Amino acid sequence: MTGAQLENILKKHDYQKSSLLAILQDVQALDNYLPRKTLEAMSQRLQVPLTQIYYLATFYRAFSLTPRGDHLVTVCTGTACHVKGAATILNTLERELAVQPGETTSDKKYTLETVNCLGSCALAPLVVLDGHYHGRMVGTKVLSLLKGDKKDASKKS
Amino acid sequence: MSHKKELIKFQIDGLTVEAEKGQMLLPAALEYGFEIPHLCYHEAVSPYGACRLCLVEVTKRGRTMMTTSCNYPVDAGLDVATNTENVQRARQMILELLLARAPHSEKIRAMARDAGVEETRFRVIEDADDCILCGLCERVCREVVGANALTFVNRGDRREVAPPFGDPIACIACGACVYVCPTDCIKMKEEGDERTIVRWKRTLKMQPCQSCGKPFAPVFQLNWIIERAQLPKDFYALCPVCRKTKKG
Ligand code: SF4
Ligand code: SF4
Ligand code: FES
Ligand code: FES
Numbered sequence: 001m002t003g004a005q006l007e008n009i010l011k012k013h014d015y016q017k018s019s020l021l022a023i024l025q026d027v028q029a030l031d032n033y034l035p036r037k038t039l040e041a042m043s044q045r046l047q048v049p050l051t052q053i054y055y056l057a058t059f060y061r062a063f064s065l066t067p068r069g070d071h072l073v074t075v076c077t078g079t080a081c082h083v084k085g086a087a088t089i090l091n092t093l094e095r096e097l098a099v100q101p102g103e104t105t106s107d108k109k110y111t112l113e114t115v116n117c118l119g120s121c122a123l124a125p126l127v128v129l130d131g132h133y134h135g136r137m138v139g140t141k142v143l144s145l146l147k148g149d150k151k152d153a154s155k156k157s
Numbered sequence: 158m159s160h161k162k163e164l165i166k167f168q169i170d171g172l173t174v175e176a177e178k179g180q181m182l183l184p185a186a187l188e189y190g191f192e193i194p195h196l197c198y199h200e201a202v203s204p205y206g207a208c209r210l211c212l213v214e215v216t217k218r219g220r221t222m223m224t225t226s227c228n229y230p231v232d233a234g235l236d237v238a239t240n241t242e243n244v245q246r247a248r249q250m251i252l253e254l255l256l257a258r259a260p261h262s263e264k265i266r267a268m269a270r271d272a273g274v275e276e277t278r279f280r281v282i283e284d285a286d287d288c289i290l291c292g293l294c295e296r297v298c299r300e301v302v303g304a305n306a307l308t309f310v311n312r313g314d315r316r317e318v319a320p321p322f323g324d325p326i327a328c329i330a331c332g333a334c335v336y337v338c339p340t341d342c343i344k345m346k347e348e349g350d351e352r353t354i355v356r357w358k359r360t361l362k363m364q365p366c367q368s369c370g371k372p373f374a375p376v377f378q379l380n381w382i383i384e385r386a387q388l389p390k391d392f393y394a395l396c397p398v399c400r401k402t403k404k405g
Contacts, residue, residue, distance in 0.1 A: 036322055039321075049299070049305035049327075050305070050321045050327070051295075051299070051305045051306070051307060051308035051320075051321055051327075052305075052308065053321075054308050054310065054321035054322065055308040055309055055310070058310045058311045058312075059309075059311070059312050065322075
């Protein structure tokens with residue numbers, strides 16, 4: 001985010017401290033995450049303590065403090081999914097994307113995450129791509145899922 | 158606007174007491190010597206109602222309810238009971254929860270003993286750091302010190318109090334949070350001419366007294382106060398001890 005881009009967002013909200021949330025949303029929408037430098041600049045420009053901004057930034061799940069890819073891949077590593085081989089799937093993804101859970105690929109396309117049980121244990125092992133659940137995953141299937149093989153992706157099991 | 162205080166009367170455990178209308182119940186009761194255990198309340202900062210230990214039963218217009226007293230504004234005609242069976246039971250439960258969260262805290266252990274709680278039925282958090290998320294450190298740093306070095310971070314089971322980005326850049330190492338923390342989980346170390354607030358990982362050089370040479374407060378803190386209060390630059394040349402003796 002450039003200084004000018006931030007300035008535009010702030011102007012749009014009339015430099016109102018009360019619009020902090022809306023401003024954060026705009027920043028997140030532009031960069032897909034909240035860069036530290038931008039939050040620090042916001043604190044300066046709006047005369048709001050950084051603590052207050054950081055509080056909001058970490059409270060709402062809609063915000064991320066680390067760069068996000070265009071697509072979010074979440075591997076469930078809860079007990080049921082673990083038993084059914086979540087680790088293999090995670091390994092496959094880590095190798096394919098060359099990132100660790102919590103990280104984003106250098107081309108900013110994918111963010112890999114893990115989660116503890118999504119309450120759909122019957123579908124274990126479970127992978128979620130951009131909010132869509134894909135059950136009974138296996139290593140090969142998850143790769144075609146990434147490549148956008150719609151036939152596999154839409155099969156909700 | 159009139160600033161005249163309106164005094165009202167109400168009852169605590171059968172005793173008629175007087176307090177300023179709108180004042181919080183806990184401090185009013187403490188002033189009269191009633192013992193209500195509390196952890197997240199401190200007179201220097203605004204009430205937060207987080208620990209729930211200060212529960213009492215309040216009857217207002219014939220309706221009784223259990224409420225935290227630190228953030229309950231008093232009103233005429235209230236009937237307050239500080240130690241009913243309901244209150245005791247709720248308090249014991251809270252103390253058990255707190256024991257599981259802060260197993261090393263002497264203060265909480267003592268409070269639990271006083272309430273008749275010997276052990277907790279909840280799983281004690283492994284390598285607990287004893288923080289009960291009372292938020293006193295955050296409030297004192299923001300409201301009293303004005304440094305705004307700390308904030309609540311995350312939510313759910315990842316909730317904690319910490320400096321933004323884990324970077325204590327705004328902390329002046331004044332030690333106010335160390336002082337108010339009810340579970341003693343913020344430690345302060347002074348070694349040579351350095352002071353460290355261990356929990357926030359903040360280490361600052363201390364200013365030596367121009368007269369006796371002893372380091373007495375972080376340079377960063379002194380400059381910060383001088384700037385905010387617009388004091389003369391050499392205001393803190395002497396440590397408090399030498400300052401007193403010099404003045405004679
Ligand atoms: S020591 Fe630092 S964190 Fe604690 S109250 Fe002082 S400025 Fe705030
Ligand atoms: S560190 Fe101490 S004062 Fe701060 S929230 Fe935890 S228990 Fe309360
Ligand atoms: S363990 Fe994966 S959905 Fe429950
Ligand atoms: S002292 Fe009232 S809730 Fe903690």
